[in-house]
Amino acid sequence: MPGGYDLIVIGGGLVGGAIAWGARARGAAVLLLDEGDIAYRAARGNFGLVWVQGKGAGMPPYARWTRESAALWPTLAAALGDATGTDLGLHQPGGLAFCLSDQEFEERELLIRRMHNESGDIGTRMLTREQVRSMVPGLGDAVTGASFCPVDGHANPLRLLKALHQTLDYRANRKVAAIEARPNQFIVRAGDETYIAPRIVISAGLGSRQLAGMVGLHMPVSPIQGQIIVTERLRRLLDYPTHLLRQTDEGSVMLGDSQEDVGFDTRTRIAVLKQIADRNTRIFPALKDASIIRMWAALRVMSPDGLPIYEQSEQFPGAFAATCHSGVTLAGAHALALAPAILDGAVPASLAAFGGARFMHGAAA
Ligand SMILES: Cc1cc2nc3c(=O)[nH]c(=O)nc-3n(C[C@H](O)[C@H](O)[C@H](O)COP(=O)(O)OP(=O)(O)OC[C@H]3O[C@@H](n4cnc5c(N)ncnc54)[C@H](O)[C@@H]3O)c2cc1C
Structure with missing residues (x-):
């Protein structure tokens, strides 16, 4: 049985990849097992925002974790860039959330005020119609204003995923079917292969629910579908990422961002795509003339309250759960704060609110 690993990470999406990379960067011998291309993979279908504003209302630990991650992102991007020669396309110029009515503006x-009071000031502020127009030419009349957060950004999530895999002992087409827990040892079975390590992380996205129960963890995640439209490459329209559209380094404009509970259905639907196009062309009327070159649907990995799950198994210490719905944004914190803590044998105390046991007694579980 291949042994000699300090840590086996199960699930090679952005959550598992970032944790595995962070542990590896600390000198651990890490194996990353991944089901591969036939699996549901949020990491391959997302929008690429490193997004802070509005996250963690009513949950300051989540707001702080998100802010910490955005601050750690440049270190992660630089380290991965040095190791692989890949430019992750990270830009953190601040982000805009457009409002399309007075009511949206007030809400x-x-x-923003609530988040300021609960979690402190990071410079997020409301911009009037005139102020936002002076930052972004070409906005439609429908835009009544926006919120602006100076620490928001975006990156190329596919390059991030590829760079993580390149630097790791990454094994695709290894669907883990069983985990046997023994004192200080986990025996992980994938196909006819077996691997052993004293620590494991379950970060298998939508596959986590099933695996978690094998080691006394609780990860009741479900799919929430999102659909995305990508235009042809356009002249530079937008220097800032926004929660509904962003322009990539190459010039394509990505439009989102739907959220639907349709089970494991990954088909796009015209009605949803139309809504996305309608809202975004009200923001940028010039987009009406752009050709669409791609559209897809992908499944988010969502816990019942939408917040991450981080936990070490009480029953089988050494087994950790890690999942969230913002794996791009949280990659910095997963790599540079969570992974070292897992190697040291504990989830950081600042993440105590995110145990999976919080779902054990409610209908949401
Ligand atoms: C439409 C959309 C837009 C999004 N936009 C953003 C955004 O702008 N910003 C942001 O921060 N986040 C965004 N996300 C979320 C982000 O993509 C995910 O949080 C991120 O991909 C991390 O997911 P993950 O690693 O938990 O799961 P996944 O990426 O789904 O990876 C899970 C991995 O586990 C593997 N696996 C499953 N079962 C097993 C098993 N039994 N054995 C071995 N391997 C297994 C699969 O092969 C897969 O590779 C978006 C998601 C969607 C769908």
């Missing part, structure tokens, strides 16, 4: 203002 957004309340949210």
Whole structure:
């Protein structure tokens, strides 16, 4: 049985990849097992935002974790860039959330004020229609204003995933079917292969629910579908990422961001795509003339309350759960804060609110 690993990470999406990379960067011998291309993979279908504003209302530990991650992202991008020669396309110029009515503006203002009061000031502020127009030419009349957060950004999530895999002992087409827990040892079976390590992380996205129960963890995640439209390459329209559209380094504009509970259905639907196109062309009327070159649907990995799950198994210490719905944003913290803590044998105390046991007694579980 191949042994000699300090840590086996199960699930090679952005959550597992970032944790495995962080542990590897600390000198651990890490194996990353991944089901591969036939699996549901949020890491391959997402929007690429490193997004802070509005996250963690009513949950300051999540707001702080998100902010910490955005601050750690440049270190992760630089280290991966040095190791692989890959430019992750990270830009953190600040992000805009557009409002398309007075009511949306008021609601957004309340949210921003609430977050300021609960979690402190990071410079997020409301911009009037005139202010936002002076930052972004070409906006439609429908835009009544926006919130702006100076620490928001975006990156190329496919390059991030590829760079993580390149630097790791990454094994695709290894669907883990069984985990046997023994004192200080986990025996992980994938096909006819067996691997052993004293620590494991379950970060298998939508596959986590099933695996977690094998080691006394609880990860009741479900799919929430999102659909994305990508245009042809356009002249530079937008220097800032926004929660609904962003322009990539190459010039394509990505439009989102739907959220639907349709089970494991990954088909796009015209009605949803139309809504996405309608809202975004109200923001940028010039997009009406752009050709669409791609559209897809992908499944988010969502816990019942939408917050991450991080936990070490009480029953089988050494087994950890890690899942969240913002694996791009949280990659910095997963790599540079969570992974070292897992190697040291504990989930950071600042993440105590995110144990999977919180779902054990409610209907949501
Ligand atoms: C439409 C959309 C837009 C999004 N936009 C953003 C965004 O702008 N910013 C942001 O931060 N996040 C965004 N996300 C979320 C982000 O993509 C995910 O949080 C991120 O991909 C991390 O997911 P993950 O690693 O938990 O799961 P996945 O990426 O789904 O990876 C799970 C991995 O586990 C593997 N696996 C499953 N079962 C097994 C098993 N039994 N054995 C071995 N391997 C297994 C699979 O092969 C897969 O590779 C978006 C998601 C979607 C769908």
